[in-house]
Amino acid sequence: MKKSDKHQKILNAAIKVFGQKGFFNARISDIAKEADVADGTIYLYFNNKYDILLTLFEEEIGKLIVEIKAAISQKTDQREMLYVFALHHLRLVIEKKELAEVLQMELRQSGESIKEYRLNKFADYVNIISEIIHTGQENNIFRRDLQAGIIKRAFFGALDEMSRLWILNPNHTYTLEESAEEISDIFLNGIVAD
Amino acid sequence: MKKSDKHQKILNAAIKVFGQKGFFNARISDIAKEADVADGTIYLYFNNKYDILLTLFEEEIGKLIVEIKAAISQKTDQREMLYVFALHHLRLVIEKKELAEVLQMELRQSGESIKEYRLNKFADYVNIISEIIHTGQENNIFRRDLQAGIIKRAFFGALDEMSRLWILNPNHTYTLEESAEEISDIFLNGIVAD
DNA sequence: TATAAATGAATGACAATTCATTCATTTATA
DNA sequence: TATAAATGAATGAATTGTCATTCATTTATA
Structure with a gap:
């Protein structure tokens, strides 16, 4: 081996x-x-127990970023990209349930190195959203009176809370697809310029 | 004493x-x-260390529920109620920073008794949102083609992610008011029937 | 004084980490 | 080619440090 x-x-x-x-x-x-x-x-x-956790963040989140970027790059319309992000994110939560649980739980811990992760590596993942928003705003697809940073967090937070539901309660009340669709729908009809 | x-x-x-x-x-x-x-x-x-945490959840979340319900009961329009919830929730995060951190961190932990708390006591807090949504749907203020359970989670998740930003990074990039306003705006223009 | 409340040093369980030892594999030597 | 020496990955028992919890003693209260 x-x-x-x-x-x-x-x-x-x-x-x-x-x-x-x-x-x-x-x-x-x-x-x-x-x-x-x-x-x-x-x-x-x-090196130690904690190092396992940090390595896990580093390497596994890196893989997720690559995957989701590949999925998004199939689309050109920012509205569709947002939907694809939602769909893909929720799919990852189901497919990699245990990894999702670790990220849900441990990324919330206090401790400086964890905080740095939130501010660095993990931020890269979430920033995929703000790139989409920003481009969409430049293209006048999305409202420009809203701050991209707030939209990003709201959108990711919404998805993250759905994930939490699935992780805590495995009898899925809502399907993957309807969740991704409804959340995208709520956001798009909120942020798309009339 | x-x-x-x-x-x-x-x-x-x-x-x-x-x-x-x-x-x-x-x-x-x-x-x-x-x-x-x-x-x-x-x-x-x-009784033990863990009992301190559970008591803390029980009693402190109970207080939050009372406070936020009082604030909401001032309004009659469900759109305004949603905004007031957002404003009040974010204000609580700032005023009771340490409590907010504990809830952020520990409610995500695994362990059966914690999970039951998420499913019981904490759910009471979040369900304030679904009551608003549900009433708003009955009054035809909110779209009925979206599921209240999904809206609830998306809205709470959005607020929760903003809270996380403040907890991790105390130099507030966004003000309390603009965050509450923009998030409500995003959601209202998504869920209010045309 | 009798009872209750508070103290904080001592206990012991629990796990993270270490390290002397093993052993399969590789490399050197005849 | 056959034998010996060297390597270093892997092991897991022993060590070590860390607290949660207890309880004999002290202090406050009625």
């Missing part, structure tokens, strides 16, 4: 364990067991 | 300490110090 394989194997185990028990309740031995590896092996690949 | 005074004193200290360090990084001795009380005294008023 190659070194990189074991690195990813441990990360995948960590996503699962952190997702189920939360960072603080997760034991290194849980992750080791899940990864089918000795406790000590983890320290050959990561 | 009356018993109830010390109960609240410890709770206030816990809000501060949990808000700053998060539940898991907070030590009982931190709370005791902040409350100007001996470590052991805390166990005369609470």
Whole structure:
């Protein structure tokens, strides 16, 4: 087994364990067991428990950014892009449930390095929205009397709250598609210039 | 000093300490110090560390519900009610910054009892929104082709994400009023029937 | 004085981290 | 080619530090 394989194997185990028990309740031995590896092996690949979490943010969010950008680049109309973002984001939450749980829970923690993540890496993800908004405003598709920064947060927050519902209550009351459609609808009819 | 005074004193200290360090990084001795009380005294008023957190949810969210309901009851138009909710919610986040941080962080944690709180007590708070939406739909003020449950979550999520910005980055880029106004504006022009 | 409330040092459980040891694989030597 | 030496990844038991919780003692109150 190659070194990189074991690195990813441990990360995948960590996503699962952190997702189920939360960072603080997760034991290194849980992750080791899940990864089918000795406790000590983890320290050959990561500096400490917290480093696993940060690496997880770094690498996994990076993958999400690549994926969602690819999906959006299929569209040229900013209204459609917003819908595609919503659809894709919610789909990711369902497909990568455990990762979504980790991000939901742990990105809210206090602690300076986490805050920096919110301000850096994670911001990159959310800023995909503000780029769409900004371009849409330049093209006069979206109202210019609203601040892109506020729209961005409102839109992402709306999606994030739907995700939370699914994570906490797995019997989905609303389907992926209707959620993405209705949220986009609410926002578009709010931000599209008459 | 009356018993109830010390109960609240410890709770206030816990809000501060949990808000700053998060539940898991907070030590009982931190709370005791902040409350100007001996470590052991805390166990005369609470069963354990976790009980402090649950009591905090129960009692403090209860107060918020009372406050915000009072503010909303001043209005009769559901559009205005929604704006008042936004304004009041964001004002609370600024005035009770530490409590807001605790709720942001800890309501996202996994663990069954926390989840039940999200599904019960906290839901009462958010459901103030769905009541407004529902009444507004009955009065034909709001579109009926959108599901109240989705609007509720989208609206709350939008506010919650703005709160997060303020909590993480205290140099407010947007004012309280403009945030409440723009978010209400986005939503109203999305959900008000033409 | 008797009872209740408060104290804070001591306890013990729990996990993160360390590190001496093992062992499969690779490289050097004859 | 066969044998020996070196490597370093992997192991998991032992170490260590960290608190939550307890409880014998002290202090306040009625």
